[in-house]
Amino acid sequence: MTPNPTFENLAGRLAEHFGPRFSRGESTRLQHGRDESVHAPQLPDGVVQAECTADVALVMKLCAEHGVPVIPYGVGSSVEGHVLAPRGGISLDLSAMNQVLAIHAEDGDATVQAGVTRKQLNEALKGTGLFFPIDPGADATLGGMAATRASGTNAVRYGTMKDNVLATSTVLADGRILKTGGRARKSSAGYDLTRLLVGSEGTLGIMTELTVKLYPIPEAISAAVCTFPSIEAAVQTVIQTIQLGVPVARIELLDALSLKAINAFSKTALAEAPTLFFEFHGSPAGVEEQAQTVQAIADELGGTHFQWATRPEDRTRLWQARHDAYFACLQLKPGCRCFPTDVCVPISRLAECIAETQADIDQVSIPIALFGHVGDGNFHLVVLVDPANDKEMTEAAWISQRVVERAIAMEGTCTGEHGIGLGKRKYLVAEHGEVAVEVMRAVKAALDPGNLLNPGKVLP
Amino acid sequence: MTPNPTFENLAGRLAEHFGPRFSRGESTRLQHGRDESVHAPQLPDGVVQAECTADVALVMKLCAEHGVPVIPYGVGSSVEGHVLAPRGGISLDLSAMNQVLAIHAEDGDATVQAGVTRKQLNEALKGTGLFFPIDPGADATLGGMAATRASGTNAVRYGTMKDNVLATSTVLADGRILKTGGRARKSSAGYDLTRLLVGSEGTLGIMTELTVKLYPIPEAISAAVCTFPSIEAAVQTVIQTIQLGVPVARIELLDALSLKAINAFSKTALAEAPTLFFEFHGSPAGVEEQAQTVQAIADELGGTHFQWATRPEDRTRLWQARHDAYFACLQLKPGCRCFPTDVCVPISRLAECIAETQADIDQVSIPIALFGHVGDGNFHLVVLVDPANDKEMTEAAWISQRVVERAIAMEGTCTGEHGIGLGKRKYLVAEHGEVAVEVMRAVKAALDPGNLLNPGKVLP
Numbered sequence: 069m070t071p072n073p074t075f076e077n078l079a080g081r082l083a084e085h086f087g088p089r090f091s092r093g094e095s096t097r098l099q100h101g102r103d104e105s106v107h108a109p110q111l112p113d114g115v116v117q118a119e120c121t122a123d124v125a126l127v128m129k130l131c132a133e134h135g136v137p138v139i140p141y142g143v144g145s146s147v148e149g150h151v152l153a154p155r156g157g158i159s160l161d162l163s164a165m166n167q168v169l170a171i172h173a174e175d176g177d178a179t180v181q182a183g184v185t186r187k188q189l190n191e192a193l194k195g196t197g198l199f200f201p202i203d204p205g206a207d208a209t210l211g212g213m214a215a216t217r218a219s220g221t222n223a224v225r226y227g228t229m230k231d232n233v234l235a236t237s238t239v240l241a242d243g244r245i246l247k248t249g250g251r252a253r254k255s256s257a258g259y260d261l262t263r264l265l266v267g268s269e270g271t272l273g274i275m276t277e278l279t280v281k282l283y284p285i286p287e288a289i290s291a292a293v294c295t296f297p298s299i300e301a302a303v304q305t306v307i308q309t310i311q312l313g314v315p316v317a318r319i320e321l322l323d324a325l326s327l328k329a330i331n332a333f334s335k336t337a338l339a340e341a342p343t344l345f346f347e348f349h350g351s352p353a354g355v356e357e358q359a360q361t362v363q364a365i366a367d368e369l370g371g372t373h374f375q376w377a378t379r380p381e382d383r384t385r386l387w388q389a390r391h392d393a394y395f396a397c398l399q400l401k402p403g404c405r406c407f408p409t410d411v412c413v414p415i416s417r418l419a420e421c422i423a424e425t426q427a428d429i430d431q432v433s434i435p436i437a438l439f440g441h442v443g444d445g446n447f448h449l450v451v452l453v454d455p456a457n458d459k460e461m462t463e464a465a466w467i468s469q470r471v472v473e474r475a476i477a478m479e480g481t482c483t484g485e486h487g488i489g490l491g492k493r494k495y496l497v498a499e500h501g502e503v504a505v506e507v508m509r510a511v512k513a514a515l516d517p518g519n520l521l522n523p524g525k526v527l528p
Numbered sequence: 529m530t531p532n533p534t535f536e537n538l539a540g541r542l543a544e545h546f547g548p549r550f551s552r553g554e555s556t557r558l559q560h561g562r563d564e565s566v567h568a569p570q571l572p573d574g575v576v577q578a579e580c581t582a583d584v585a586l587v588m589k590l591c592a593e594h595g596v597p598v599i600p601y602g603v604g605s606s607v608e609g610h611v612l613a614p615r616g617g618i619s620l621d622l623s624a625m626n627q628v629l630a631i632h633a634e635d636g637d638a639t640v641q642a643g644v645t646r647k648q649l650n651e652a653l654k655g656t657g658l659f660f661p662i663d664p665g666a667d668a669t670l671g672g673m674a675a676t677r678a679s680g681t682n683a684v685r686y687g688t689m690k691d692n693v694l695a696t697s698t699v700l701a702d703g704r705i706l707k708t709g710g711r712a713r714k715s716s717a718g719y720d721l722t723r724l725l726v727g728s729e730g731t732l733g734i735m736t737e738l739t740v741k742l743y744p745i746p747e748a749i750s751a752a753v754c755t756f757p758s759i760e761a762a763v764q765t766v767i768q769t770i771q772l773g774v775p776v777a778r779i780e781l782l783d784a785l786s787l788k789a790i791n792a793f794s795k796t797a798l799a800e801a802p803t804l805f806f807e808f809h810g811s812p813a814g815v816e817e818q819a820q821t822v823q824a825i826a827d828e829l830g831g832t833h834f835q836w837a838t839r840p841e842d843r844t845r846l847w848q849a850r851h852d853a854y855f856a857c858l859q860l861k862p863g864c865r866c867f868p869t870d871v872c873v874p875i876s877r878l879a880e881c882i883a884e885t886q887a888d889i890d891q892v893s894i895p896i897a898l899f900g901h902v903g904d905g906n907f908h909l910v911v912l913v914d915p916a917n918d919k920e921m922t923e924a925a926w927i928s929q930r931v932v933e934r935a936i937a938m939e940g941t942c943t944g945e946h947g948i949g950l951g952k953r954k955y956l957v958a959e960h961g962e963v964a965v966e967v968m969r970a971v972k973a974a975l976d977p978g979n980l981l982n983p984g985k986v987l988p
Binding site: 175251253255263267446515526 | 632633634635636637676677678679683687688690691700704705706707708710711712713714715716717718719720721723724726727728732743744746747767770771772773775810811813814817872873874875876904905906935939940941942943944945946947948952955956959960961963964965966967968970971972973974975986
């Protein structure tokens with residue numbers, strides 16, 4: 069890299085302020101220039117480890133003075149290239165901002181630094197009778213989860229990050245510190261800046277502290293698993309369950325290939341057929357009633373091997389296959405990478421969307437497992453590729469484009485929970501229209517006129 | 529009014545396009561220049577009755593060309609002066625946009641024009657097994673409810689408008705038509721423009737169509753009423769109910785004065801003491817279990833006269849007092865107006881906030897009833913005044929300011945559900961800080977650079 073006097077000046081200032089917490093080393097930059105997806109790494113020019121909101125504000129202020137981009141970084145578990153640095157700049161690592169600042173058990177909320185992970189928060193909540201439900205799979209930071217509007221398995225009951233972030237401290241593009249929201253459960257006081265930031269992927273501000281909702285640990289939990297003769301039958305079971313208003317906490321679908329992968333991975337002998345996994349939260353009588361209602365629905369639709377359990381060890385056993393699914397699928401093609409896709413459609417279109425997608429899958433050579441959080445109409449394809457193999461990458465891109473276009477045509481979205489990042493910018497106009505993207509650009513320009521906050525992400 | 533050539537030119541264009549649907553008559557202007565509050569009327573210069581999104585876009589385009597403000601109007605049930613015209617301009621009446629455009633029963637959503645009221649939507653849903661739960665009391669339009677981020681009695685279970693608007697069609701300040709959101713239950717695709725508009729009180733755009741969430745009508749509903757020796761004991765019952773995770777659908781508190789007013793109004797002989805009203809939604813066994821859990825909590829806290837019922841006529845009888853409360857309170861002082869207040873605090877502070885407020889109430893001469901949606905920490909004061917009486921208005925303003933400042937000091941909000949309008953602009957900085965208000969101004973300037981959309985509202 070040719071020395072750039074502006075950047076060298078900034079680097080000097082950062083080194084002076086942050087000492088060893090500022091790094092320009094190749095390995096640190098590589099670690100911060102890639103994520104869990106197939107996107108080729110794009111390295112930042114330097115990395116700062118922040119420890120508090122004031123650190124973030126200082127970095128932002130210095131970078132604004134020098135016109136250098138800032139890319140917030142949590143644990144790098146994103147899958148749409150969110151943390152890559154296509155225009156270089158400073159990767160601002162928030163993982164050391166991992167303090168749980170306050171737990172208000174009476175109010176059911178907690179305030180954390182943005183680098184706290186969801187598992188860490190749940191550890192800190194032990195003994196309070198409360199938990200934080202949002203579970204995107206990875207042990208992501210809450211800041212990263214808020215930035216991508218993450219959700220996961222139990223969003224069908226507890227909502228997404230949009231529903232569960234009450235307040236933020238956020239550093240703006242010029243280093244000012246913004247407070248949004250508050251701890252009241254509802255408010256009609258002014259524009260909803262919290263929800264403008266949630267899902268903005270670090271392009272409007274850097275969230276450094278979050279207040280999130282907590283929930284009472286259910287008095288009772290039951291789990292159930294059921295095998296179906298077809299994906300269609302499984303999805304119809306989901307639709308009827310939701311339409312009856314059963315307050316199910318999780319409904320997960322795995323396709324036959326996923327089950328085959330699990331049997332190979334875990335040496336089990338599960339039926340290699342579409343399978344639904346349920347979890348119910350409530351009173352002991354309530355969870356039993358929910359399981360019975362779902363069993364009755366499943367029975368009518370040809371479901372078999374319905375098993376349900378309430379003891380923790382039995383529940384864990386029933387759900388083990390679901391927990392193993394992602395890693396089991398990766399073993400279908402040793403050494404591969406996952407090309408992730410994630411769409412969400414109105415539930416009335418889910419069976420049709422999955423059936424048409426299965427027909428596409430039958431046309432390609434690469435293994436593709438399908439599973440998802442079907443209670444919300446959200447599903448993923450685990451597309452397994454060798455990134456160096458052009459044919460495989462072309463097939464993966466084709467499958468991904470087809471499923472996204474299909475979801476949008478069915479009044480759905482190009483991403484239910486992964487975010488836009490780099491990978492899905494090209495679908496933003498198709499999904500929302502030109503005017504909406506113009507408005508997003510206007511909001512971006514108003515808050516980040518120099519385009520320094522995670523530039524190149526979200527907006528096409 | 530001195531003729532203004534610019535306005536006369538606009539008026540000519542509007543008359544040409546809208547014929548009798550454009551009015552400059554005094555009575556029409558007066559009707560559109562006041563709301564349900566004590567704010568003195570401020571009249572628009574003219575009123576247009578819109579029938580479709582294209583009408584709204586045309587009015588907005590013409591007004592933008594002429595630099596004339598536009599104030600959206602639903603049924604005028606706002607209580608913070610939202611529909612007043614402090615800078616004149618065109619009141620854009622959306623009440624004739626009252627078509628239910630689509631009901632997607634399978635997906636649990638409906639798309640309506642913004643002038644559809646909540647009762648009208650629920651009428652249209654008859655036979656589908658679904659309902660729209662948000663109930664702010666007045667039979668407001670869904671557009672108005674979205675604009676003020678309304679909620680009401682059962683927000684504790686079903687959320688507020690923020691949680692229940694999935695998508696909008698919105699006319700921007702220059703007449704462009706923006707589509708936001710979508711029908712998928714979740715999405716991480718770009719900035720959350722829907723929630724930026726919800727609660728923006730017509731200052732960022734005019735919502736003309738909304739897609740809202742619907743819910744299955746519960747299999748069973750039970751209601752309960754219980755009297756308490758003190759507000760403190762009642763509020764502790766609420767706190768413990770919420771903390772136990774009982775999925776209560778409504779918890780309403782009325783104070784002793786409200787009960788006294790109801791006895792006088794309805795010739796009943798209810799205990800004139802703090803009273804909680806509950807409603808539970810679920811399965812028959814579930815609602816019985818919920819009522820029993822709450823009864824056990826209330827018993828421990830000195831609750832008496834606990835009654836519960838499941839048959840519709842019995843539930844209605846139990847809740848009649850709550851339904852009558854507002855009108856009964858108005859009869860405490862015939863001919864009065866209500867000076868409304870509405871705050872919301874974290875539930876751990878609710879008892880303290882109410883107790884300190886009661887002490888203030890004891891110091892003034894005007895009658896003030898207290899009731900609210902206490903499951904969310906939200907309560908209202910029904911402050912009864914003669915707007916022509918300066919002493920009463922001064923007392924009312926003092927009570928209102930005290931309760932708002934107290935709520936903000938307790939990490940609450942100056943308005944849980946009424947909105948900012950004209951009346952609460954002065955508290956926006958105290959609640960959110962200077963930087964947040966600067967960001968709100970930047971967003972407003974980005975979307976409405978001419979300050980034509982409901983000018984003078986929300987931002988101080």
